[in-house]
Amino acid sequence: MNINYLIYRNLKKNIKNYYLYVFALIFSVGLYFAFVTLQYDPATDEAKGSVKGAAALGAASVLLVAIVAIFLLYANTIFIKRRSKEIGLFQLIGLTKGKIFRILSAENLILYFGSMVIGIFAGFAASRLILMILFKVIGVDAEAALSFSTEALIQTVIVFAVIYVLIMIMNYTFIQRQSILSLFRAVSTTENQIKKMSFLEMLFGLLGIGLILLGYYVSTKLFSGDFTSMNELFMAMILILGSVIIGTYLFYKGSVSFIFNAIRKSKGGYLSVNEVLSLSSIMFRMKSNALLLTIITTVSALAIGLLSLSYISYYSAEKSARQSVPNHFTVANSNDLAAYIQALTDENIEFKQTKRDVIQVNADLSQVIGANLEVVSGPGEQQPMVIPVISDESVEGIDVSPEETLFTGSSDAIQQFMSIQATGDIELTSPNQQIKQQLIGLEKDSYVSYYFASGGLPAAIVDHTVFDKLAQDLDPKIQKETNVYYGIDLVDPIAIDQANQIFKDLGISESTGNLSQSELIMNQKSNMGLMMFIVGFLGLTFLITSGCILYFKQMDEGEEEKANYTILRKLGFTQGNLLKGIQMKQLFNFGIPLIVGLFHSYFAVKSGWFFFGTELWLPMVMVMLLYTALYSIFGLLSVLFYKRIIKEAL
Amino acid sequence: MAILEANQIHKSFGNKFNKQEVLKGIDIRVDKGEFVSIMGASGSGKTTLLNVLSSIDKVSLGSIKIEGKEFTGMKEKELAEFRKHHLGFIFQEYNLLDTLTVKENVLLPLSIKKVSKKDANQRFQKIATELGIYELKDKYPNQISGGQKQRTSAARAFIHDPSIIFADEPTGALDSKSASDLLNKLSELNLKIDSTIIMVTHDPVAASYCSRVVFIKDGQIYTQLNKGEQSRQAFFNDIIKTQGVLGGVQNEH
Numbered sequence: 001m002n003i004n005y006l007i008y009r010n011l012k013k014n015i016k017n018y019y020l021y022v023f024a025l026i027f028s029v030g031l032y033f034a035f036v037t038l039q040y041d042p043a044t045d046e047a048k049g050s051v052k053g054a055a056a057l058g059a060a061s062v063l064l065v066a067i068v069a070i071f072l073l074y075a076n077t078i079f080i081k082r083r084s085k086e087i088g089l090f091q092l093i094g095l096t097k098g099k100i101f102r103i104l105s106a107e108n109l110i111l112y113f114g115s116m117v118i119g120i121f122a123g124f125a126a127s128r129l130i131l132m133i134l135f136k137v138i139g140v141d142a143e144a145a146l147s148f149s150t151e152a153l154i155q156t157v158i159v160f161a162v163i164y165v166l167i168m169i170m171n172y173t174f175i176q177r178q179s180i181l182s183l184f185r186a187v188s189t190t191e192n193q194i195k196k197m198s199f200l201e202m203l204f205g206l207l208g209i210g211l212i213l214l215g216y217y218v219s220t221k222l223f224s225g226d227f228t229s230m231n232e233l234f235m236a237m238i239l240i241l242g243s244v245i246i247g248t249y250l251f252y253k254g255s256v257s258f259i260f261n262a263i264r265k266s267k268g269g270y271l272s273v274n275e276v277l278s279l280s281s282i283m284f285r286m287k288s289n290a291l292l293l294t295i296i297t298t299v300s301a302l303a304i305g306l307l308s309l310s311y312i313s314y315y316s317a318e319k320s321a322r323q324s325v326p327n328h329f330t331v332a333n334s335n336d337l338a339a340y341i342q343a344l345t346d347e348n349i350e351f352k353q354t355k356r357d358v359i360q361v362n363a364d365l366s367q368v369i370g371a372n373l374e375v376v377s378g379p380g381e382q383q384p385m386v387i388p389v390i391s392d393e394s395v396e397g398i399d400v401s402p403e404e405t406l407f408t409g410s411s412d413a414i415q416q417f418m419s420i421q422a423t424g425d426i427e428l429t430s431p432n433q434q435i436k437q438q439l440i441g442l443e444k445d446s447y448v449s450y451y452f453a454s455g456g457l458p459a460a461i462v463d464h465t466v467f468d469k470l471a472q473d474l475d476p477k478i479q480k481e482t483n484v485y486y487g488i489d490l491v492d493p494i495a496i497d498q499a500n501q502i503f504k505d506l507g508i509s510e511s512t513g514n515l516s517q518s519e520l521i522m523n524q525k526s527n528m529g530l531m532m533f534i535v536g537f538l539g540l541t542f543l544i545t546s547g548c549i550l551y552f553k554q555m556d557e558g559e560e561e562k563a564n565y566t567i568l569r570k571l572g573f574t575q576g577n578l579l580k581g582i583q584m585k586q587l588f589n590f591g592i593p594l595i596v597g598l599f600h601s602y603f604a605v606k607s608g609w610f611f612f613g614t615e616l617w618l619p620m621v622m623v624m625l626l627y628t629a630l631y632s633i634f635g636l637l638s639v640l641f642y643k644r645i646i647k648e649a650l
Numbered sequence: 651m652a653i654l655e656a657n658q659i660h661k662s663f664g665n666k667f668n669k670q671e672v673l674k675g676i677d678i679r680v681d682k683g684e685f686v687s688i689m690g691a692s693g694s695g696k697t698t699l700l701n702v703l704s705s706i707d708k709v710s711l712g713s714i715k716i717e718g719k720e721f722t723g724m725k726e727k728e729l730a731e732f733r734k735h736h737l738g739f740i741f742q743e744y745n746l747l748d749t750l751t752v753k754e755n756v757l758l759p760l761s762i763k764k765v766s767k768k769d770a771n772q773r774f775q776k777i778a779t780e781l782g783i784y785e786l787k788d789k790y791p792n793q794i795s796g797g798q799k800q801r802t803s804a805a806r807a808f809i810h811d812p813s814i815i816f817a818d819e820p821t822g823a824l825d826s827k828s829a830s831d832l833l834n835k836l837s838e839l840n841l842k843i844d845s846t847i848i849m850v851t852h853d854p855v856a857a858s859y860c861s862r863v864v865f866i867k868d869g870q871i872y873t874q875l876n877k878g879e880q881s882r883q884a885f886f887n888d889i890i891k892t893q894g895v896l897g898g899v900q901n902e903h
């Protein structure tokens with residue numbers, strides 16, 4: 001039996017065992033190659049140019065390398081440990097460590113570079129599809145054509161060759177460190193897994209849950225005005241991150257085994273198969289995998305959170321554009337307006353005009369603002385706020401009495417900061433008079449563009465008598481250049497592109513105060529689209545790598561526990577009995593990190609989503625569902641793997 | 651009354667072209683309350699025989715009845731059902747689950763049978779005290795000795811009052827003191843609760859605890875020895891003699 005034969009036999013055996021590893025490898029290479037192909041391809045210049053996304057793409061590709069490298073190295077530690085027995089055996093029959101290392105390297109070389117070649121082809125094939133998706137989300141109308149990029153190829157080969165060298169170094173040190181004896185022992189790690197629950201552990205368990213809850217609690221308070229300076233805000237964020245991450249770690253280290261132990265104790269030694277397979281095995285393993293699970297949970301939470309936020313922003317692009325600009329177009333300058341109207345008429349585009357007088361008024365809102373204002377206006381300077389005021393005459397369908405004021409167009413972010421109550425006493429001040437008003441409500445729809453509403457403050461609608469009084473007595477210092485809001489709506493929205501073109505061609509879009517609603521939507525979509533695409537790409541890579549890692553862990557466990565299944569089956573438990581227990585175990589194994597991750601991301605998104613858009617639930621839930629569905633695939637795969645193990649056990 | 655009756659069982663491994671016949675027509679009958687051991691050279695098919703008798707493996711040909719119930723044609727599910735109600739096992743390697751305590755290991759067979767918790771506790775206390783492992787009940791397998799593990803495994807075999815207990819070299823990994831301890835306990839239980847035990851062993855000392863020894867050679871029953879009224883020592887000498895004739899190798903005992 002010569003070395004080549006050994007290599008060949010090992011390879012044959014391992015491909016079957018490690019198909020997921022090979023798959024993950026192909027996938028990582030493919031993904032990376034597709035990504036760099038996009039990065040280098042001139043076809044994406046438009047996407048990059050429109051948002052200066054080149055830097056973002058570059059940063060993402062570095063992150064991608066990091067994720068993939070950590071994943072491959074980690075997977076390798078699992079696999080080399082699994083093969084320690086084989087390595088020990090080789091040593092026992094007289095092979096030197098150097099020779100064993102060479103066998104392993106050769107085997108890895110074939111597996112690794114074989115997968116790489118496949119991965120590059122797959123990546124190239126997929127990159128067109130990916131480009132199509134990219135164009136679709138950022139709303140670019142372009143043919144998705146790609147050419148094979150040698151630059152991308154070289155970069156991919158270099159990156160993965162470096163990872164290969166790292167893996168080899170790891171294998172080398174692993175082999176060097178082991179003696180024959182310890183190699184045999186590496187698999188039987190059950191020894192140190194079984195320790196009694198200590199009081200300290202229980203304490204840590206409780207502390208973990210407490211820390212997570214503390215983090216959640218602080219996160220709900222983050223932008224509600226309790227933290228008044230930038231410094232405090234920063235400290236609060238650090239606190240949240242720290243306490244949630246440490247809490248998660250302690251949760252895995254102590255809480256899970258503590259809870260499971262309590263359940264188990266209550267059974268008084270009389271466990272059902274389901275409990276045998278799930279409780280007792282998870283109890284010990286969660287503890288030893290605490291660090292890994294913490295990392296997986298944290299990064300999943302990060303991925304879900306970022307995806308949700310970018311999707312929220314993408315999703316609410318139209319709504320927030322409508323809030324910023326209530327009509328299709330708004331033109332602040334009357335010369336521009338005349339020119340634009342002329343141009344539209346020339347082109348036979350029908351439109352409707354809206355005209356509203358908007359004045360800026362000092363307002364004392366201290367009675368209705370719930371939050372401490374220092375956050376918004378800086379410490380010490382509690383001067384009255386300037387808000388835009390319009391008359392109820394100029395707004396169809398709204399009529400308020402002379403004592404009443406209605407707030408409109410209040411953004412979620414401002415609302416979150418100031419928590420303005422829907423009713424209460426306010427005071428409008430002009431240089432020579434103070435008018436007491438009753439606030440009767442907050443409306444999300446807006447009636448003037450954000451040009452008039454400084455910093456997202458709501459616009460007040462007052463009775464026309466009050467408006468006239470205020471208009472007669474304006475404070476010139478706080479007025480905008482114009483006091484009239486002109487809105488233009490196309491009768492037929494189909495002409496919007498044409499109207500937009502004219503808007504741009506006339507140079508109207510250049511000056512402040514002139515805005516196009518559809519431009520805003522498109523801008524936000526392409527900004528957020530690229531963000532979403534990059535985050536989605538990274539998120540997907542992370543999802544797959546972490547799913548694979550959990551799966552590999554399960555493969556490992558499954559093989560270690562095979563003897564148990566043999567015993568149980570001899571005792572008369574059917575394959576069905578065992579499989580039920582395994583399903584339960586996988587529910588915990590994959591479910592606990594997922595649920596903890598989902599909770600983390602929920603609280604993270606909840607604390608700051610209003611900066612990104614107008615809709616929280618639908619986009620977030622959709623992202624979460626998608627993530628859960630993809631993630632569950634790995635749970636299912638591992639159940640299938642166990643099914644095979646159980647079947648072979650007797 | 652025969653509790654186990656096997657007629658003309660054949661078992662072969664391998665495929666059509668490369669067939670190895672391990673059991674070549676074995677008839678065996680075990681009465682209720684008997685303590686039978688099966689002996690034979692290494693590779694003679696003892697484990698195979700025990701496996702087919704205990705439904706863990708299927709016969710190629712022949713019939714096996716336990717308590718009058720034929721099980722050779724049963725489906726895997728029925729067989730599992732059959733095992734958990736009628737059979738108990740003690741294996742050569744202790745075959746305890748590392749992640750469970752002694753008590754949890756012992757109670758495993760009961761959990762499928764829907765025995766009440768109180769009843770289960772009572773049974774555990776009884777059997778564990780008899781086998782001297784009650785004090786170890788909250789320990790994990792790696793915290794106890796080999797002999798204690800084997801007794802735990804025996805307790806698990808007895809806990810659900812099976813019709814027959816199958817033991818494959820239960821003393822194989824034990825020193826002679828622990829081995830005789832365990833065998834004394836087994837024969838005690840055999841007498842006290844009238845349980846039926848079938849044990850595979852290499853060790854003539856272990857075999858001498860039984861009421862009958864069946865010798866296997868080349869997949870067939872070579873001979874049987876009954877203890878009858880003779881002393882254990884005399885029976886032991888008989889076994890040694892037969893073994894010598896059977897294997898051609900003289901045992902130095």
Ligand SMILES: Nc1ncnc2c1ncn2[C@@H]1O[C@H](COP(=O)(O)OP(=O)(O)OP(=O)(O)O)[C@@H](O)[C@H]1O
Nearest residue numbers: 663664670672690691692693694695696697698699
């Ligand atoms: N699963 C199997 N597949 C193929 N052949 C098998 C299988 N199990 C056992 N055999 C063969 O059947 C024969 C008898 O094996 P068995 O394990 O029953 O022997 P044994 O009497 O228990 O030996 P020992 O005393 O060494 O345990 C051996 O020659 C063995 O090679």
Ligand SMILES: [Mg+2]
Nearest residue numbers: 696697698818
């Ligand atoms: Mg055997």
